[in-house]
Amino acid sequence: MTDATTAPSRSRDLDKLLLRPGNLVGPIFDPGTQLREDLKEYVRILVVGAGGLGCELLKDLALSGFTNLEVIDMDRIEVSNLNRQFLFRLEDVGKPKAEVAAKRVMQRVSGVNIVPHFCRIEDKEIEFYNDFSIIVLGLDSIEARSYINSVACSFLEYDSDDNPRDITMKPMVDGGTEGFKGHARVILPGRTPCFECTIWLFPPQVKFPLCTLAETPRNAAHCIEYAHLIKWNEVHGGKAFDPDEPEHMKWVYNEAVKRAELFGIQGVTYSLTQGVVKNIIPAIASTNAVISAACALETLKIASGCSKTLSNYLTYNGVEGLHIKVTEFVRDKDCLVCGPGVLIELDTSVTLQKFIDLLEEHPRLLLSKASVTHRGKNLYMQAPPVLEEMTRSNLSLPLFELMGKATKDIVHVTGIENKDDKKTSCLRKLRVVFKGIDGIMDMDMAGGA
Amino acid sequence: MIRLFKVKEKQKQLAENANGGPPTKKQSAGELRLHKDISELNLPKSCTISFPNGKDDLMNFEVSIRPDEGYYLGGLFVFSFQVSPVYPHEAPKVKCKTKVYHPNIDLEGNVCLNILREDWKPVLNINTVIYGLFHLFTEPNFEDPLNHDAAAVLRDNPKMFESNVRRAMAGGYVGQTYFSRCM
Numbered sequence: 001m002t003d004a005t006t007a008p009s010r011s012r013d014l015d016k017l018l019l020r021p022g023n024l025v026g027p028i029f030d031p032g033t034q035l036r037e038d039l040k041e042y043v044r045i046l047v048v049g050a051g052g053l054g055c056e057l058l059k060d061l062a063l064s065g066f067t068n069l070e071v072i073d074m075d076r077i078e079v080s081n082l083n084r085q086f087l088f089r090l091e092d093v094g095k096p097k098a099e100v101a102a103k104r105v106m107q108r109v110s111g112v113n114i115v116p117h118f119c120r121i122e123d124k125e126i127e128f129y130n131d132f133s134i135i136v137l138g139l140d141s142i143e144a145r146s147y148i149n150s151v152a153c154s155f156l157e158y159d160s161d162d163n164p165r166d167i168t169m170k171p172m173v174d175g176g177t178e179g180f181k182g183h184a185r186v187i188l189p190g191r192t193p194c195f196e197c198t199i200w201l202f203p204p205q206v207k208f209p210l211c212t213l214a215e216t217p218r219n220a221a222h223c224i225e226y227a228h229l230i231k232w233n234e235v236h237g238g239k240a241f242d243p244d245e246p247e248h249m250k251w252v253y254n255e256a257v258k259r260a261e262l263f264g265i266q267g268v269t270y271s272l273t274q275g276v277v278k279n280i281i282p283a284i285a286s287t288n289a290v291i292s293a294a295c296a297l298e299t300l301k302i303a304s305g306c307s308k309t310l311s312n313y314l315t316y317n318g319v320e321g322l323h324i325k326v327t328e329f330v331r332d333k334d335c336l337v338c339g340p341g342v343l344i345e346l347d348t349s350v351t352l353q354k355f356i357d358l359l360e361e362h363p364r365l366l367l368s369k370a371s372v373t374h375r376g377k378n379l380y381m382q383a384p385p386v387l388e389e390m391t392r393s394n395l396s397l398p399l400f401e402l403m404g405k406a407t408k409d410i411v412h413v414t415g416i417e418n419k420d421d422k423k424t425s426c427l428r429k430l431r432v433v434f435k436g437i438d439g440i441m442d443m444d445m446a447g448g449a
Numbered sequence: 450m451i452r453l454f455k456v457k458e459k460q461k462q463l464a465e466n467a468n469g470g471p472p473t474k475k476q477s478a479g480e481l482r483l484h485k486d487i488s489e490l491n492l493p494k495s496c497t498i499s500f501p502n503g504k505d506d507l508m509n510f511e512v513s514i515r516p517d518e519g520y521y522l523g524g525l526f527v528f529s530f531q532v533s534p535v536y537p538h539e540a541p542k543v544k545c546k547t548k549v550y551h552p553n554i555d556l557e558g559n560v561c562l563n564i565l566r567e568d569w570k571p572v573l574n575i576n577t578v579i580y581g582l583f584h585l586f587t588e589p590n591f592e593d594p595l596n597h598d599a600a601a602v603l604r605d606n607p608k609m610f611e612s613n614v615r616r617a618m619a620g621g622y623v624g625q626t627y628f629s630r631c632m
Contacts, residue, residue, distance in 0.1 A: 042451065043454055044454075143533070146477065147534070167457060196478050200571070210561040210566060214555070233557040302450055384497075384498050412484065425485070
């Protein structure tokens with residue numbers, strides 16, 4: 001039993017998946033010890049978020065045989081995290097989540113290396129994200145998901161037939177929980193819907209009418225939102241409310257209590273105040289565990305091909321009984337974030353005005369009155385007059401110059417589409433390629449202008 | 450995808466010294482949608498829009514409204530708009546920068562307009578919001594007020610409300626509150 005050569009290896013169970021062929025495996029599966037070693041050597045995974053999901057994800061991925069992990073999170077540990085973010089201890093309160101989580105998993109699982117990043121996701125260069133094979137998301141906001149999604153999709157390139165180039169694809173696995181509910185999804189940009197294709201899935205945040213808050217509060221949340229949204233500005237003028245500042249939270253709580261007394265409303269507590277103001281939903285450790293486990297397994301399946309991946313959206317609902325469902329969502333073919341865009345081939349001498357004229361005749365666009373934007377720079381705006389005036393001088397300049405002499409890049413245009421005698425306003429993504437620049441002339445640009 | 454990851458990792462090692470190109474600004478889907486909204490704006494003559502941070506920051510802008518009828522005729526009211534990267538999933542944040550005596554706008558500039566909060570839908574756009582704000586000046590509403598005093602006066606004594614509005618817009622006190630001239 002103690003003989004090192006016969007002692008079962010830690011990957012014994014994993015080996016059953018990775019070393020043997022099977023009927024249910026993914027399309028390209030090459031079982032063997034080489035695969036097991038390659039997963040260790042070549043797969044680099046970024047975990048975004050080191051909270052409830054992130055802690056579980058790091059543990060699960062480390063135990064699934066991945067050895068190159070990195071984790072990014074901007075938060076510090078709070079006492080209220082400790083019931084479920086099991087990598088943290090009381091003495092860790094106040095320390096960066098990413099750093100403590102990385103350290104704890106490395107202590108427990110030998111051979112794994114986890115690099116922590118204690119910063120905002122926007123603080124990293126875009127190229128930072130391109131270093132990873134797979135990005136796994138354990139986030140709690142739509143905004144952060146949308147950002148990572150747009151970054152991951154920005155690496156995606158299409159060939160001249162509008163097929164995604166696999167080598168540029170950055171797979172994402174996204175987990176999310178809210179109380180007893182959760183989801184896990186696999187995003188293969190260019191092949192399965194990206195986050196933006198299905199953003200309509202997310203219900204809008206509940207917002208109370210301001211006048212109800214001001215005039216006729218009916219519950220504790222109304223009193224808290226009154227203190228937070230109306231009373232704060234009234235008293236503190238221009239000073240911004242900071243939900244992470246205990247003094248600010250305390251002030252809002254006290255004002256909410258006064259308000260509740262005035263209207264005879266029960267139930268304002270400090271923790272409810274935090275909950276309402278920071279929009280906190282009760283988190284349940286087991287939901288996080290279920291969703292993270294699904295995400296970690298999908299990550300393993302994407303990387304190794306040992307089984308087909310989830311296609312493509314799993315919902316878990318433990319509210320009344322238990323319900324699990326997998327839905328295959330479809331891509332938005334015109335998605336501005338993951339779609340190919342319409343390929344347009346141009347000479348470097350084409351002016352912006354000429355480009356706008358071309359869009360009107362382009363068979364796939366038939367777009368008139370185009371406004372053009374390139375990487376956050378508005379090259380031409382049809383309206384309002386103040387912007388039209390500011391951008392008009394660009395019309396006579398070559399587009400190539402306006403795009404910073406990039407040989408190929410994405411531009412976005414809005415305008416009126418004239419199809420089948422119908423005029424509809426639309427927003428389109430275009431892949432502009434300039435002809436006659438060294439190196440890119442060999443491509444056949446069928447479907448271009 | 451392990452084969453791809455392997456190829457990529459090897460490519461990366463080879464390209465370690467090659468330049469990766471300058472980091473570029475990311476444009477969110479929200480910014481693009483806003484770009485569409487702005488480029489299609491069709492405002493009444495009494496509304497103008499300006500971009501204090503220049504032509505490339507559309508996420509923060511100001512709208513000036515000069516009502517052409519009703520109690521607020523002749524006044525000029527400036528609103529600031531702040532648009533989130535997940536627009537239109539979230540409504541723009543709108544504040545009135547001009548201190549105004551109005552039942553639906555409080556003295557801090559909070560605006561009570563249903564489509565800015567509880568009734569916001571992603572199919573709405575900046576044009577709809579501006580028309581909504583414009584409407585507040587032509588038809589101030591004393592039900593569900595933000596400025597309770599102004600609402601009570603409008604409901605009980607429209608004549609007095611009218612003279613209060615004139616006084617506030619001309620620069621002066623209504624009750625204990627001073628309003629700067631905005632005509």
